[in-house]
Amino acid sequence: MYYPFLRGKQFELILLRDNAKIVADNDIHPIIEPVKCDFKALDRALTIVEENGVNYTLILNPITGEKPVATEIIFHNFINISDINFHNLSYGYILNAETNIEELITLLEGNRDKQFSIIHYGFSNSKLIADKINDFDNIKRHIFIEGYAGKLYQRHLKKDGIVRILIRDGFKPQRKNSLYPESEHFSDLHITYPDEGMDGFGDYLIVGDDYSETGGPAYAVAIHLTYLNEEDDMFIYHFVSDRSDSPTDPGGKFLEALSKLIDKAENKNSMIFKSNAYYEFKNLYEKQHYPGLGYVKKLSMQHHLELIVNFFNQA
Numbered sequence: 001m002y003y004p005f006l007r008g009k010q011f012e013l014i015l016l017r018d019n020a021k022i023v024a025d026n027d028i029h030p031i032i033e034p035v036k037c038d039f040k041a042l043d044r045a046l047t048i049v050e051e052n053g054v055n056y057t058l059i060l061n062p063i064t065g066e067k068p069v070a071t072e073i074i075f076h077n078f079i080n081i082s083d084i085n086f087h088n089l090s091y092g093y094i095l096n097a098e099t100n101i102e103e104l105i106t107l108l109e110g111n112r113d114k115q116f117s118i119i120h121y122g123f124s125n126s127k128l129i130a131d132k133i134n135d136f137d138n139i140k141r142h143i144f145i146e147g148y149a150g151k152l153y154q155r156h157l158k159k160d161g162i163v164r165i166l167i168r169d170g171f172k173p174q175r176k177n178s179l180y181p182e183s184e185h186f187s188d189l190h191i192t193y194p195d196e197g198m199d200g201f202g203d204y205l206i207v208g209d210d211y212s213e214t215g216g217p218a219y220a221v222a223i224h225l226t227y228l229n230e231e232d233d234m235f236i237y238h239f240v241s242d243r244s245d246s247p248t249d250p251g252g253k254f255l256e257a258l259s260k261l262i263d264k265a266e267n268k269n270s271m272i273f274k275s276n277a278y279y280e281f282k283n284l285y286e287k288q289h290y291p292g293l294g295y296v297k298k299l300s301m302q303h304h305l306e307l308i309v310n311f312f313n314q315a
Contacts, residue, residue, distance in 0.1 A: 001027060002190075002308055003057075003143065003165050003202030007064060007211060008034040011298040013045040019305060024086075024183065026309045029144065031092060031117070031167075031202065033059040033068050035211070039078045047084055057141070059092035060107065064211045071103070090115040090140060095123035096148075101132055108136045117141040120149035125126070126156040141165060143202070145209075165200045166193055170234070171208035177220040180238035186226055187234050192309060204305040205301040206236065217247030223257045223296060224279075226304045227271045228311060230273040237272070251290030260287050273310055277303035 006012045016023070016030060023030065026201050030049075034042060049056055060075070062068045077280040079086075082221055091114050108116060116139045123129060126149075142157050143165045154164070170187035174180050192200035223239040239260040243252035262285050265272040272278065277299045284291060 001200045001312070003029045003031055003167065003200055004203055004253065004305065005031045005167055005204050005209075006033070007207075008032055008036060008042050010041060011294045012207075012301070013041050015298050015305070016045045017048045019302060020048045020054055022305070022309060023049075024054045026312070027055075028309075029055050029057065029200075031057045031059065031119070033062045033064055033092075034074060034078075035062060035065040035256050036154040037069055037073055037077070038277050039082075042078070043082060043084065044288065048088075050084055050086065050088060053088060055088045055090070057090040057092040057143075059094060061103070063095055063098075063121070065097060071107075073211065075126040081137070090117045092117045092119055092143075094119045094121050095129065096121045097123065099123055101129065105132060108133065108138060112136075112138050114138060115140045117143055119143045119145065120153065120157075121145045122148040124153075126153040130156040137161075143167060143197075146249055158197075163199045164197065166196050166198045167204075169204050169209040170236070171204060171206055171212050171224070173208050176244070177218065177222040177238075177240055178244040180222055180240055183235055183237050186236040190234060190311060191232060192258055194203055201240065205304045207297070218250050218253070219247055220244035220297075221253040221257050221293070223254075223261055224300050225261060225272065226280075226307055228307065229271060232311060234307075237261070239264070250293065254290045254293075254296065255285070255288060258277070261285075272301070275303045275310070276304035277306060 061071045085098065091111065093107065093116060095118060116157065118139060121141060139162060141163045144167065146152055146166055146168045162244045168187050168189045172184065187203060189201040206226060226234055227235045227237060228234055239257040241256040243253055258281060261281060263279060264270060280299055
């Protein structure tokens, strides 16, 4: 039902490792796009994912990163010689404006015993692709990236037995952290995905689709935390440090932002779900400890994951 889209960066893979059981227990299906040719961290994450019985999609033709990882490198260094016993893996293939359809057809023909998830991300001719792939029964999912695969495009790809997923990027990045509003709408797709004709939904958690290897200097520190309002519509808080005049003292600025988060969460009218990630934030506040911005982002992603799990468990 829930298909979070992850890049193979350090803390996103740590998120997967640390939460493999909750992901498996709640039928969450991660979509993973490798962004590094060194697969050690990905190997470690997927070993734990497989041990916990998580169903997931691994993208074979990444398009993200300064130099996207080539399909043949993934196959040679990861699929062919990995020690992992892949029982729950679905091959993911991105269709965008640059796609060579024949490469996809070759992969489908050569791996008829494998499941495939097709990610529609800017390819223009859905009727053509529907005709080309119609006879392949190893395609199990069509994953549409909102804004890159419209309703008319989706129409040609309805077929019994193939799950349809819509991915929406609810995160609205700002040029500078100091420009974030205190709160804004994130997404209602967790409620409305059936109205869109979909069997499931996904997002990029609180990271967004925009990708960078490293962030710039943090003149202000922001902690992003999703929450549900009285109607279960999803919004996001941006807790921003008071200081934003220089890139110095990120630890102190983190504690400024964290203080705002704790004040908001501990208010008797707070709508912030008390997730395990929240209690870890609270522990950091009590210890006045700064764990680094990567770990802070990992906690925000974990909170988002736990929020969605709690929503469906309550429903």
